[in-house]
Amino acid sequence: xxxxxxxxxxxxxxxxxxxxxxxxxxxxxxxxxxxxxxxxxxxxxxxxxxxxxxxxxxxxxxxxxxxxxxxxxxxxxxxxxxxxxxxxxxxxxxxxxxxxxxxxxxxxxxxxxxxxxxxxxxxxxxxxxxxxxxxxxxxxxxxxxxxxxxxxxxxxxxxxxxxxxxxxxxxxxxxxxxxxxxxxxxxxxxxxxxxxxxxxxxxxxxxxxxxxxxxxxxxxxxxxxxxxxxxxxxxxxxxxxxxxxxxxxxxxxxxxxxxxxxxxxxxxxxxxxxxxxxxxxxxxxxxxxxxxxxxxxxxxxxxxxxxxxxxxxxxxxxxxxxxxxxxxxxxxxxxxxxxxxxxxxxxxxxxxxxxxxxxxxxxxxxxxxxxxxxxxxxxxxxxxxxxxxxxxxxxxxxxxxxxxxxxxxxxxxxxxxxxxxxxxxxxxxxxxxxxxxxxxxxxxxxxxxxxxxxxxxxxxxxxxxxxxxxxxxxxxxxxxxxxxxxxxxxxxxxxxxxxxxxxxxxxxxxxxxxxxxxxxxxxxxxxxxxxxxxxxxxxxxxxxxxxxxxxxxxxxx
Ligand SMILES: Cc1cc2nc3c(=O)[nH]c(=O)nc-3n(C[C@H](O)[C@H](O)[C@H](O)COP(=O)(O)OP(=O)(O)OC[C@H]3O[C@@H](n4cnc5c(N)ncnc54)[C@H](O)[C@@H]3O)c2cc1C
Numbered sequence: 058x059x060x061x062x063x064x065x066x067x068x069x070x071x072x073x074x075x076x077x078x079x080x081x082x083x084x085x086x087x088x089x090x091x092x093x094x095x096x097x098x099x100x101x102x103x104x105x106x107x108x109x110x111x112x113x114x115x116x117x118x119x120x121x122x123x124x125x126x127x128x129x130x131x132x133x134x135x136x137x138x139x140x141x142x143x144x145x146x147x148x149x150x151x152x153x154x155x156x157x158x159x160x161x162x163x164x165x166x167x168x169x170x171x172x173x174x175x176x177x178x179x180x181x182x183x184x185x186x187x188x189x190x191x192x193x194x195x196x197x198x199x200x201x202x203x204x205x206x207x208x209x210x211x212x213x214x215x216x217x218x219x220x221x222x223x224x225x226x227x228x229x230x231x232x233x234x235x236x237x238x239x240x241x242x243x244x245x246x247x248x249x250x251x252x253x254x255x256x257x258x259x260x261x262x263x264x265x266x267x268x269x270x271x272x273x274x275x276x277x278x279x280x281x282x283x284x285x286x287x288x289x290x291x292x293x294x295x296x297x298x299x300x301x302x303x304x305x306x307x308x309x310x311x312x313x314x315x316x317x318x319x320x321x322x323x324x325x326x327x328x329x330x331x332x333x334x335x336x337x338x339x340x341x342x343x344x345x346x347x348x349x350x351x352x353x354x355x356x357x358x359x360x361x362x363x364x365x366x367x368x369x370x371x372x373x374x375x376x377x378x379x380x381x382x383x384x385x386x387x388x389x390x391x392x393x394x395x396x397x398x399x400x401x402x403x404x405x406x407x408x409x410x411x412x413x414x415x416x417x418x419x420x421x422x423x424x425x426x427x428x429x430x431x432x433x434x435x436x437x438x439x440x441x442x443x444x445x446x447x448x449x450x451x452x453x454x455x456x457x458x459x460x461x462x463x464x465x466x467x468x469x470x471x472x473x474x475x476x477x478x479x480x481x482x483x484x485x486x487x488x489x490x491x492x493x494x495x496x497x498x499x500x501x502x503x504x505x506x507x508x509x510x511x512x513x514x515x516x517x518x519x520x521x522x523x524x525x526x527x528x529x530x531x532x533x534x535x536x537x538x539x540x541x542x543x544x545x546x547x548x549x550x551x552x553x554x555x556x557x558x559x560x561x562x563x564x565x566x567x568x569x570x571x572x573x574x575x576x577x578x579x580x581x582x583x584x585x586x587x588x589x590x591x592x593x594x595x596x597x598x599x600x601x602x603x604x605x606x607x608x609x610x611x612x613x614x
Contacts (some may be wrong), residue, residue, distance in 0.1 A: 060230055064090040064199070065406045066217055067234035068207035069247060071095070073104075073181060074374025076200075076238035081399025083195030084534070087406050088611035090232060091192070091202040093224035097190050101274050102180035102313040102547035105304040106385030107293070108481040109426025110173035110516070111392045117587065121174055126186055128179035129290065131157040134177040137291040137475050139467040141296045142341030143303070146460055147286050148449075151468035151475055153178075164521055169478040169507045171519050176481070178290045178593035180306050180313065181388055204244070204468075207532060208590055209237055211368045236402055237370045238379035239350050240395070245376035249366045255379070257430060261357035262320070265300035265442030269318040270356050273332040276347040283344050290585035291475075293440070294339045295463060297447040298375055311349075311513040314339070324353045354485050356381045356437070365419040371398055378426035383436035384474055386595055393396075393484065394422050400535075400585040405608070407492040409470065409535075409559045416444040418501040425484045432504050436474040443470070478507040486588060492580035493582075493591035494606050511576040513589045518575045522567070529587060537583040539565045542573035545580065550599035557589045582606060 066082055067076045071093035082089040092213060107115075107124065115121040129135065132155050139149040154162050159175040166172070192198045192336045198611040201220075208213045209218035216237045221229040239247030281288060292303045301316040316322040324331075329348045337343045365372055372393030398418050404410035443466055448459035485499055486492050492514045498506035500514060509518035517539075520528045538551050548564050555562035573579060581592040582602060590606040604610050 070240035077395035079192040083198035084405035094205040097187035104181035104388035110481040133308035136289040144341035151471035239372040255360040257360040266437040267357040274349040330460035359434040411608035421486040422524040535561035539581040
C-alpha cells in the first residue's frame with residue numbers, strides 16, 4: 058500500500074452522486090479516487106424513482122437499457138395507487154407504462170414528453186450497483202469502499218487529504234489531488250468543515266411527509282394474492298390512524314415500506330415487532346412478512362447549502378441539498394450535480410477548458426437545487442396536508458362521499474407529483490457565465506408541462522431521427538455543433554476556434570427541416586451535458602462563443 062496517492066479528483070462518498078461523478082471523470086480518462094466508509098453500495102432500497110432526465114444521462118453513458126431492465130420485472134405495472142389501507146378501498150390510481158412499454162411508448166410521444174427516455178421505477182440500490190460496475194471498469198477510477206476521508210486542506214496547487222480504512226486502525230494514506238468533491242451525503246463532513254450552512258426550511262410538520270418516518274425493508278411473499286387490487290409500483294395509504302407509502306422493489310415479494318410516526322411516538326426504539334404492527338395497520342390486517350431492515354428518517358426538509366464551492370472543494374448531492382422525497386427528486390438532483398460538475402472538472406484537468414468554467418457550477422446548480430426542493434415541498438404539502446378523516450373508512454353514504462372527495466384530490470395530486478416532465482426536463486442555467494444568451498425568453502417553468510426550447514441555458518430539444526435513432530445518440534460525447542437545415546452557414550470558424558483551444562468539438566449535421574424549426578436557428582452549440590450553450594445564424598462569433606462556453610473568458614458575448 059503506497060503512503061501517498063496522487064490523483065486528479067478526490068471524491069468522498071460513493072452514493073449516486075459520487076458514483077456518477079466517477080463515471081463522468083473516468084469516461085474521460087481523468088484520475089479519480091473515490092472513497093466511502095460503507096462496505097459497498099446500498100442494501101436498503103432508498104430512492105425509488107429515476108426521472109426521465111436521469112435516464113437520458115444513463116443513455117448518454119451507455120447503460121440506460123441495462124438499468125431499465127433491472128428492479129421490477131419488465132412487465133410489472135408501475136402505477137401509483139392510493140388506498141385507505143392496502144386491503145381496503147382503492148381511492149385513486151395513476152396508470153403508468155411498464156419498463157417494456159416505456160421503451161416503445163417514448164417513440165410515440167411528443168410535446169412535454171418529447172424525450173429519449175421515460176422515467177423508470179427502480180430502487181436506488183440497483184442503480185448504484187450498475188454505476189459502481191461501470192466506474193470500476195474505467196482504468197482511471199480507483200473506487201475504495203471501507204475507506205473514509207479523514208481530513209483535507211487546500212494548498213496552493215491542490216488539495217492535501219488523508220484517507221484511512223473505515224475501521225480506524227489501518228494506516229492513513231496521504232492523497233494529493235487537484236480537486237476535492239464532497240458527495241458525502243446529508244451530514245457531509247466536508248460541508249461542515251468548510252462552515253457552509255443550510256438555507257431553506259426544515260422541521261415542517263405534516264400528517265404525512267413531514268416529521269419522522271419509520272422505514273421497513275420487508276419481504277411479503279403473499280401480499281400480491283392477499284391484496285384485493287391490481288398490482289402497482291407505489292402504494293400510498295390514506296387513513297386516520299397512520300399514513301404510509303410502500304414501493305415495490307423486486308416486483309415479486311420485496312417492498313420498501315415507510316410509515317409516518319406520530320409526534321408522541323419514539324420510533325428510534327421500535328423493533329421488528331413494531332414493524333409488523335405498523336405494517337399490519339397499513340395493510341388492514343396481519344399478513345406474513347419477513348423484516349429485512351428497519352430505520353427512521355425525517356421528512357420535511359427543503360434545504361440548500363449557502364454555497365456549493367470553496368476554492369478547489371465542491372459539494373454535490375445530499376451534501377448540497379436535502380429534500381422531502383415527494384416527487385423523487387433528491388437522488389435525481391444528485392445525479393445532475395455530478396453530470397454538471399463531472400465534464401467541467403474533466404475538461405479543466407485535461408486542459409480543454411479554462412479554470413473559469415468551474416465558476417459556472419454553483420450559479421447553475423444552486424438555483425436548480427432551490428427550484429427542485431421547492432417543487433418537492435409543494436408536492437409534500439399537496440399530499441401531506443390532505444386530512445384523512447375517519448369517515449374515509451366508514452360504510453354508507455357518509456363514507457362514500459368522503460371517499461369520493463379523497464379520490465378527486467388524490468387523482469389530481471398523483472398527476473401533480475408523478476407526471477413531472479417540466480420538473481425533470483425544465484432545469485435551466487440562465488444567467489450562467491458559461492451560457493451565451495441570445496435575447497430570447499425561456500419557456501415558463503411548470504412542474505407538469507415542458508416546452509421544448511433551444512433558448513440557450515436549457516436541455517437541448519429532443520427528436521427522433523428518420524433512421525430511428527434519438528437525436529441525442531447523434532451527439533458527440535463532448536461538444537457538438539449542431540448544423541440544421543439545408544442552408545446552414547459555414548462552420549469552419551467554429552472548428553478552427555475549437556482546435557486552437559483544444560476543445561473536443563464535433564460538427565453534426567441534420568438536414569431535416571423539422572429540426573431547423575425546433576431549434577429556431579441553423580447552428581446550436583451543445584455542451585457535453587446536452588445543454589444548449591449558444592445558438593445562432595452565423596459562425597462569425599465562434600471564437601467569443603467558445604471562449605465563454607469553455608471558461609476561457611467572456612471575450613465580448
Ligand atoms: C425513504 C427515502 C426515499 C427516497 N426516495 C427518493 C426518490 O424516489 N427519488 C430520489 O431522487 N431521491 C429519493 N430519496 C433521496 C436519495 O436517497 C438521496 O437523495 C440520494 O441517496 C443522495 O445521493 P448522494 O450520493 O448525494 O448521497 P448518499 O447516497 O447519502 O451518499 C453519501 C455517501 O457519503 C459517504 N460518506 C460520508 N462521510 C464520508 C467520508 N468522511 N468519507 C467518504 N465518504 C463518506 C456515505 O457513507 C454515503 O455512502 C429518498 C430518500 C429516502 C430516505
